[in-house]
Amino acid sequence: MDPYVAALLGTVALAALLPASGAAATAVGSAADIAIGLLFFLYGSRLSTREALGGLRQWRLHLVVGASTFVLFPLLGLAAGGLAPFLLTDRLYTGLLFLCVVPSTVQSSVALTSTARGNVPAAICAGTYSSLLGMIVTPLLAAWLIGSDVRFSVDGLLAIATQLLLPFLAGQALRRWTASFIGRHKKVLALLDRGSILLVVYTAFSRGMTEGLWNQITPARLFGLLGLAGAVLGLALTTTSFAARRLGFDREDRVTIVFCGSNKSLATGLPMAAVLFGAAAGPVILPLMLFHQLQLMVCAIIAGRWSRRAPEAATASAERVQISESTG
Incomplete structure (x- = not known):
């Protein structure tokens, strides 16, 4: 098992056995808010504006990936209703729609694309464009599809801007001074990234435990959720490939479209x-966590197979070029 996935499961178990409550819950919640801001500041600091703008040349590919992420997936979520x-x-089900x-x-997506030689x-x-677009589109789609469960009021918009967008923009603005530091301390900052996400998970699941929400989730419900998440992933992979x-x-480019168009971000979600x-975030994030594990396992198998087929594809392509040149 991936160590990070094991850490996520361990965090859930810790929240189940020792949920934060009272003053401790307030302190942990405040720490989680700070961690979220720091996380998006680092995202902004890592993003090279020049590379992001240069990638616009492949607009057709990015359009297909965006359509899969923000059109196909919501339609699949509604169909699962x-x-x-x-x-x-x-x-x-709210969590499935949010996923x-x-x-x-x-x-x-980058790791899988690299493995499959895409x-x-x-x-x-x-992936970068999707994350940037998601800061605006994800709250809008969530408010539209999920409705009253989403804090999409003026206060909700301010919270999104304060905790997500402003730290990201600050990271972009300060990138010329922070990029070299981040480059020198990648391993430490990667641990900070994952630690921040674990803190968010612990906070969300602790709240669910103290409010008794987990008593409603039976093993049968979990298997049902796993089945639906697997069906959504399978349909996304099939549709993007076709x-x-x-x-x-x-x-x-097909490899890139399949993996970028079918994967969802745990770190951003x-x-x-x-x-x-x-x-109320506790049960809502459970579908995303299960889907994340599914996408890693299934896509890793697919990437491995495509990697083995890549030399054959390259040889066939070279032969076609030779034939074309000899007949031309």
Whole structure:
């Protein structure tokens, strides 16, 4: 098991056994808010504006990835609503819908694309654009699809701007002074990133424990959630693969579209859920955590297979070029 996934599961178990309450819950909640701001400040500091603008040349690829992330997934989430009353609680279905509006990820999409020998620079840009767009689109879609459960009032907008957007913009503005420091301390800051997310998870699950929300989630409900999340992932992978072929993308770009268009960001989604759902975020983030584990396992298998096929594809392409040159 991936150490980070093990840490997430351990954090959930800790929240179940020792949930923060009273003054401790207030202190942990404040620390989580600070951690979220720091997380997005680091995101802004890492993003190279020049690289992000340079990636706009492949606008067709990014358009397909964006359509998968913010159109296909929400449609799949709404379609799952027909089965949800029989398999899930209302809160878990809210979490499934929220999962469907979360932006794509950068880290795992890039790693999978690299393994499968796809277009890595395009994957970096696609994940980056999705995260930036998600700061605006995710709250809007969540408010539209989920409704009253989302804190999308004036106060909610201010919370999003204060905790997510402003720290990100500050990171961008200060990047010329912070980029070299971040480059020298990647490992330490990676631990800080993950520690911040673990703190968000602990806070959300602690609130759920103290409010008794977890008593509503039976093993049957968890298996139902896992089944629906797996179905959403399978349909996303199939649809992006089919669309990329029909639209005429080459092999490297198809790999990028499939992985960037079917993956969801745990690192971005968890802080967003904490801001949008507040004390009710506990059960809402569970579908995203399960989906994250599913996408890692399934996509790693696919990436490995595509990696082994890559030399064959390159050889076939070279032979076609030779034939074309000899007949021309």
